[in-house]
Amino acid sequence: VAEAPLRGGDLDRVRVYEPGAIAVRDGVIAGVGRPADLARFEAHLPVVQGTGMVAVPGLVDCHTHPAFGGDRAAEFELRTQGADYETIHASGGGILSTVKATRALGPGGLRDAVARHVGWMAAQGSTTVECKSGYGLDGPTELASLAAIAERHPVETVPTFLGAHTVPPEWASADAYIDHLIAEVLPAAAVLAEAADIFVERGSFTAEQADRYLRAAQGLGLAARLHGDQFTECGAVPLAVELGARSVDHLEQTGADGVRLLAGSEVCGVLLPVAAMELRRPMPSARALIDAGAIVALATDFNPGSAFCDSLPVAMHVACVHMGMTPAEALCACTVNAAWVLGRHERIGRLAEGFDADIVLLDAPDWRHLAYHLGGRIVAGVLKRGRRVEP
Ligand code: NIG
Ligand code: FE
Numbered sequence: 462v463a464e465a466p467l468r469g470g471d472l473d474r475v476r477v478y479e480p481g482a483i484a485v486r487d488g489v490i491a492g493v494g495r496p497a498d499l500a501r502f503e504a505h506l507p508v509v510q511g512t513g514m515v516a517v518p519g520l521v522d523c524h525t526h527p528a529f530g531g532d533r534a535a536e537f538e539l540r541t542q543g544a545d546y547e548t549i550h551a552s553g554g555g556i557l558s559t560v561k562a563t564r565a566l567g568p569g570g571l572r573d574a575v576a577r578h579v580g581w582m583a584a585q586g587s588t589t590v591e592c593k594s595g596y597g598l599d600g601p602t603e604l605a606s607l608a609a610i611a612e613r614h615p616v617e618t619v620p621t622f623l624g625a626h627t628v629p630p631e632w633a634s635a636d637a638y639i640d641h642l643i644a645e646v647l648p649a650a651a652v653l654a655e656a657a658d659i660f661v662e663r664g665s666f667t668a669e670q671a672d673r674y675l676r677a678a679q680g681l682g683l684a685a686r687l688h689g690d691q692f693t694e695c696g697a698v699p700l701a702v703e704l705g706a707r708s709v710d711h712l713e714q715t716g717a718d719g720v721r722l723l724a725g726s727e728v729c730g731v732l733l734p735v736a737a738m739e740l741r742r743p744m745p746s747a748r749a750l751i752d753a754g755a756i757v758a759l760a761t762d763f764n765p766g767s768a769f770c771d772s773l774p775v776a777m778h779v780a781c782v783h784m785g786m787t788p789a790e791a792l793c794a795c796t797v798n799a800a801w802v803l804g805r806h807e808r809i810g811r812l813a814e815g816f817d818a819d820i821v822l823l824d825a826p827d828w829r830h831l832a833y834h835l836g837g838r839i840v841a842g843v844l845k846r847g848r849r850v851e852p
Contacts, residue, residue: 519588
């Protein structure tokens, strides 16, 4: 099996044992194979029967926004009647309406909200989830968001600081807000978070502002990530490559030059097809990226505005049907490569000896049902480091 990250044809390979067995010792996988190959473990270890089911690696959601209050059901309704997401944002709705509701929660409310949302993701088979702040947009609420994410959860959470999600109303200019973030918030955020993220887009931040902000973040030991090319191609991909960012996410508008740049780099393109579907935007060019050899991952983008979806199996389905990915590519993109984005590819994302025993049991006769069974009750059981995650 090829090493992480997987590129090109390696992304389309899944090894299947039928029948299969997994031996788990102290939360770590001790062996994977045919039941007969693992018979030597059986005398010492308790047995979980999965007869008639399929075991796949715990899914890794490498891009979510669970730290928010309120909802945007009314905005969803407006969009069904033709309202445009960017226009709603420009008039102070959208992200900024969630900022208001999130600030009102307070630290306790934020803790409850994050726990609830992470629980939803776990129930859909995600055993590791990256979670962004970004709906506080003031020091105290951003740090409380990161603290809520960094708490103990039934599955592993990986905090990302997204203080640069958009410009909050208190600040007259994006430049002034970025200066404030760098001077007053980043140092404290860097203690709690593993990465910093920024939304590079008209109406939010320019590539120049992102450059300044992400260099400061990297200087504090944070990995760099970007929301880029969602509505317009405005320099996020070249910047990500120049900075050696961990990922650039969205890519709905990325053209041939961006694809070529990414393919020649170590930067992962994180595809969020549910957000593209939800906003009726063109899908990212998954085929071009994979065929050119770029590192590609798949995530839900769970958030109250553009993707109120906690299910990686649903994201896999949309990736297969609307981006032309195969079920194997979709699975590898939200396991091995997503683990790579989070710097955890040596410990999670595969069912292999020495890896954490993060295992999802499917109520299905074939692993491909994970992508095929749209919105169904496919996840029958979730184990995190060998322990059952209670629904
Ligand atoms: O990744 N594009 C920017 N941020 C989020 C959506 C935020 C929102 O609408 O609340 C995203 O799609
Ligand atoms: Fe996002």
